Amino acid sequence: MKNKVTPKILPGFLELLPEDQIQFNQMYQTIKSVYERFGFLPQDTPIIEYSDVLLAKAGGETEKQIYRFQKGDNDLSLRFDLTVPLARYVAQHCNELVFPFKRYQMNKVFRGERPQKGRFREFYQCDIDVIGVDSLDLVFDAEMPAVIYNVFKELNFGSFTIRMNNRKVLNGFFSELGFADSIGDILRTIDKLEKIGEEKVTEELAEFGVQEDAAKRILAFIGAGGSNDELLAALEAQDIANETYKEGVAELRQVISYLRRFGVEESAFAIDLTIARGLDYYTGTVYETMLNDYPSMGSVCSGGRYDNLTEYYTDQKLPGIGISIGLTRLYYQLKENGLLGNAPKSLTRCLVIPMGEDAMDAALEAAAALRGAGINTDVYYQNKGMKQKMKYANRLAIPYVAIIGEDEKAVGSAMVKNMESGEQSLVKIEEMAAYIG
Amino acid sequence: MKNKVTPKILPGFLELLPEDQIQFNQMYQTIKSVYERFGFLPQDTPIIEYSDVLLAKAGGETEKQIYRFQKGDNDLSLRFDLTVPLARYVAQHCNELVFPFKRYQMNKVFRGERPQKGRFREFYQCDIDVIGVDSLDLVFDAEMPAVIYNVFKELNFGSFTIRMNNRKVLNGFFSELGFADSIGDILRTIDKLEKIGEEKVTEELAEFGVQEDAAKRILAFIGAGGSNDELLAALEAQDIANETYKEGVAELRQVISYLRRFGVEESAFAIDLTIARGLDYYTGTVYETMLNDYPSMGSVCSGGRYDNLTEYYTDQKLPGIGISIGLTRLYYQLKENGLLGNAPKSLTRCLVIPMGEDAMDAALEAAAALRGAGINTDVYYQNKGMKQKMKYANRLAIPYVAIIGEDEKAVGSAMVKNMESGEQSLVKIEEMAAYIG
Numbered sequence: 001m002k003n004k005v006t007p008k009i010l011p012g013f014l015e016l017l018p019e020d021q022i023q024f025n026q027m028y029q030t031i032k033s034v035y036e037r038f039g040f041l042p043q044d045t046p047i048i049e050y051s052d053v054l055l056a057k058a059g060g061e062t063e064k065q066i067y068r069f070q071k072g073d074n075d076l077s078l079r080f081d082l083t084v085p086l087a088r089y090v091a092q093h094c095n096e097l098v099f100p101f102k103r104y105q106m107n108k109v110f111r112g113e114r115p116q117k118g119r120f121r122e123f124y125q126c127d128i129d130v131i132g133v134d135s136l137d138l139v140f141d142a143e144m145p146a147v148i149y150n151v152f153k154e155l156n157f158g159s160f161t162i163r164m165n166n167r168k169v170l171n172g173f174f175s176e177l178g179f180a181d182s183i184g185d186i187l188r189t190i191d192k193l194e195k196i197g198e199e200k201v202t203e204e205l206a207e208f209g210v211q212e213d214a215a216k217r218i219l220a221f222i223g224a225g226g227s228n229d230e231l232l233a234a235l236e237a238q239d240i241a242n243e244t245y246k247e248g249v250a251e252l253r254q255v256i257s258y259l260r261r262f263g264v265e266e267s268a269f270a271i272d273l274t275i276a277r278g279l280d281y282y283t284g285t286v287y288e289t290m291l292n293d294y295p296s297m298g299s300v301c302s303g304g305r306y307d308n309l310t311e312y313y314t315d316q317k318l319p320g321i322g323i324s325i326g327l328t329r330l331y332y333q334l335k336e337n338g339l340l341g342n343a344p345k346s347l348t349r350c351l352v353i354p355m356g357e358d359a360m361d362a363a364l365e366a367a368a369a370l371r372g373a374g375i376n377t378d379v380y381y382q383n384k385g386m387k388q389k390m391k392y393a394n395r396l397a398i399p400y401v402a403i404i405g406e407d408e409k410a411v412g413s414a415m416v417k418n419m420e421s422g423e424q425s426l427v428k429i430e431e432m433a434a435y436i437g
Numbered sequence: 438m439k440n441k442v443t444p445k446i447l448p449g450f451l452e453l454l455p456e457d458q459i460q461f462n463q464m465y466q467t468i469k470s471v472y473e474r475f476g477f478l479p480q481d482t483p484i485i486e487y488s489d490v491l492l493a494k495a496g497g498e499t500e501k502q503i504y505r506f507q508k509g510d511n512d513l514s515l516r517f518d519l520t521v522p523l524a525r526y527v528a529q530h531c532n533e534l535v536f537p538f539k540r541y542q543m544n545k546v547f548r549g550e551r552p553q554k555g556r557f558r559e560f561y562q563c564d565i566d567v568i569g570v571d572s573l574d575l576v577f578d579a580e581m582p583a584v585i586y587n588v589f590k591e592l593n594f595g596s597f598t599i600r601m602n603n604r605k606v607l608n609g610f611f612s613e614l615g616f617a618d619s620i621g622d623i624l625r626t627i628d629k630l631e632k633i634g635e636e637k638v639t640e641e642l643a644e645f646g647v648q649e650d651a652a653k654r655i656l657a658f659i660g661a662g663g664s665n666d667e668l669l670a671a672l673e674a675q676d677i678a679n680e681t682y683k684e685g686v687a688e689l690r691q692v693i694s695y696l697r698r699f700g701v702e703e704s705a706f707a708i709d710l711t712i713a714r715g716l717d718y719y720t721g722t723v724y725e726t727m728l729n730d731y732p733s734m735g736s737v738c739s740g741g742r743y744d745n746l747t748e749y750y751t752d753q754k755l756p757g758i759g760i761s762i763g764l765t766r767l768y769y770q771l772k773e774n775g776l777l778g779n780a781p782k783s784l785t786r787c788l789v790i791p792m793g794e795d796a797m798d799a800a801l802e803a804a805a806a807l808r809g810a811g812i813n814t815d816v817y818y819q820n821k822g823m824k825q826k827m828k829y830a831n832r833l834a835i836p837y838v839a840i841i842g843e844d845e846k847a848v849g850s851a852m853v854k855n856m857e858s859g860e861q862s863l864v865k866i867e868e869m870a871a872y873i874g
Contacts, residue, residue: 039815069506261801378476381576
């Protein structure tokens with residue numbers, strides 16, 4: 001006898017039991033249907049690509065995490081996000097696409113990082129992006145949070161806040177103060193405010209050449225509170241001549257004005273000047289999304305506007321905007337926090353149970369009739385006792401059971417039992433679909 | 438300026454433009470909904486697994502084709518089918534699953550074979566399997582072709598034949614004749630019948646020790662024609678004492694009797710004694726499915742019964758039965774043969790077009806109302822001429838366009854145009870969903 005191999009999967013890979021998979025798929029389907037409702041087209045790029053194509057831009061951390069290997073003469077990599085494949089796709093098929101090109105892709109990506117709780121090496125990203133040729137209207141900057149709003153509204157995991165900023169506001173403000181090159185350092189330092197206090201933050205800012213006066217101004221600017229309209233007014237009231245700043249503030253006001261027209265509730269979005277996102281990548285509006293009751297989850301949907309998607313592949317200027325939901329992580333965290341409620345244990349609406357071999361033909365015909373009416377139907381074929389058969393229905397929480405024995409067969413009927421209420425009735429085979437429907 | 442990288446993908450990988458992707462996804466969805474209608478549960482296993490787990494059984498060709506690589510200390514492989522991951526999953530989660538365990542998985546698998554027309558290195562397999570503990574009722578052998586029947590009926594690519602055989606019939610027949618060890622060689626030789634003729638086949642069979650008399654009997658047996666009932670009668674009339682043979686014939690009769698009860702048309706299935714499938718794997722009923730008008734495509738859905746799914750991982754005996762559709766290959770071949778018809782170019786039902794910036798607010802509100810009613814709606818945001826805007830609608834073949842200018846805005850309406858008929862009407866925003874729906 002051969003030695004057995006222990007059946008196991010790698011750490012950092014999520015695999016679900018059927019009922020959890022059903023719940024995961026429901027979330028996937030909700031996101032997908034909202035994406036489609038906003039006019040996005042489906043995309044499905046290869047998981048394996050040429051390393052030089054996939055890594056045209058990458059470097060540092062990304063390159064270390066990537067699953068990269070040789071096969072024959074080819075240096076190959078597994079995609080680590082869906083944005084680089086999008087850039088490659090758009091550059092490659094530019095002449096065949098309709099612009100503005102709106103696409104969604106909801107597929108697995110791979111990052112070989114050190115596995116830790118809630119971090120995954122293989123995970124679903126659910127992305128939408130819009131790509132324009134040469135220019136892309138500012139309304140798209142409002143459409144993105146409108147999509148986020150509809151997705152999280154329909155996912156129904158409680159209140160959430162879409163935090164919005166504009167990189168031009170940040171860039172302009174810090175340029176005006178003479179710290180254009182230290183934006184990242186300064187924002188990271190300010191991020192520690194709650195943890196280490198204002199005094200310590202001011203001290204650390206001094207290390208980047210930020211004097212006390214400037215530090216005060218920066219902290220007041222970044223930390224300003226108030227409603228969206230109050231914040232916009234405060235931004236406009238700033239004594240800043242920088243043109244980029246002014247442009248950024250005007251964009252922010254315009255985007256928020258559009259956003260209201262999309263029917264997004266005021267309580268669901270908030271200007272937040274601390275948000276920067278990928279510093280070398282985003283150039284305009286940026287987003288993060290927080291579940292209000294679970295701030296420790298971090299952002300569950302992020303993105304923003306970028307000037308030139310395909311610069312590593314083509315000279316054509318293709319600006320875009322996009323957002324991404326890390327579905328695997330979101331699912332995992334919601335589950336861990338007990339926010340998912342009970343999952344349906346199967347997709348089946350009715351289990352037909354033949355009482356003995358003689359009733360099998362009638363059972364098969366009853367099941368065929370139900371399926372013909374579009375009702376997900378299972379039949380218990382195994383030659384077991386009634387207890388076993390009912391156990392199957394119970395463990396899968398199938399809402400209806402249709403029992404067919406000799407008596408029921410004789411009158412072309414089934415004894416249909418509502419498993420929740422316990423109610424049961426003799427129902428004609430041809431009336432079962434309507435009864436159960 | 439950095440050098441540009443040529444945007445391209447590997448040969449043997451399928452990537453689709455949006456309208457083709459929509460069509461592919463429709464096929465995917467049809468298969469999925471039939472699988473669910475028969476009570477199968479969703480499964481989604483990792484793409485990357487430990488090599489020793491994935492290759493517990495494999496050998497020969499499979500091992501050569503596999504994408505296998507080292508990452509850190511781990512020897513990893515990409516799955517090359519969905520059956521081995523199923524076996525691993527069932528062995529691993531045995532105590533948490535409800536048996537008979539019916540699952541579907543419709544995901545990508547990877548085989549690094551030499552790329553050639555119509556062969557893919559990354560492709561979707563759409564599998565269903567049922568796994569029992571210790572035993573699995575024969576009705577499942579009929580459920581599989583019933584599922585195949587419903588899938589191909591709904592895919593609607595013309596008539597098809599589900600060819601069925603039973604390995605016990607073959608094994609028993611050849612054992613009786615004393616050729617139990619040469620079944621594979623003999624069947625492969627017989628397979629050349631049409632190409633090289635009976636005389637040449639008989640010559641080649643002699644190489645495997647098959648005398649002329651035996652060859653005649655084998656050819657008559659394998660090549661027998663007739664209806665399913667005639668073939669069953671002929672099999673039963675054979676003068677063969679072998680018990681396995683008798684069991685196989687009885688199974689075949691029983692399965693076909695069940696199959697009729699599933700509502701499967703007689704013309705859609707046929708006993709075919711030439712079908713053997715994976716010789717070291719299948720142990721009972723086996724299937725292949727041919728599109729009658731495109732025999733050159735080969736089998737588009739195959740599978741069968743196996744005695745012990747998880748033998749490499751556990752001592753428990755878990756018999757099963759399953760089928761698989763190679764969707765990527767099927768899609769590609771249907772497309773090549775012009776069988777797919779026109780694909781919808783987008784999933785969007787209505788494009789809202791604001792005439793100028795002043796109408797944008799009304800356009801956004803109209804779109805929000807349509808989306809609220811579940812209608813996929815896009816808005817043309819770009820500041821372009823009317824011609825450009827209509828071109829977008831035309832290229833994406835969006836069925837309705839709703840134009841909103843100052844006049845329409847003033848009366849809370851849109852000029853809704855049916856793009857196919859050319860008909861247009863002024864419709865109140867709140868009545869648009871019903872008008873377009």
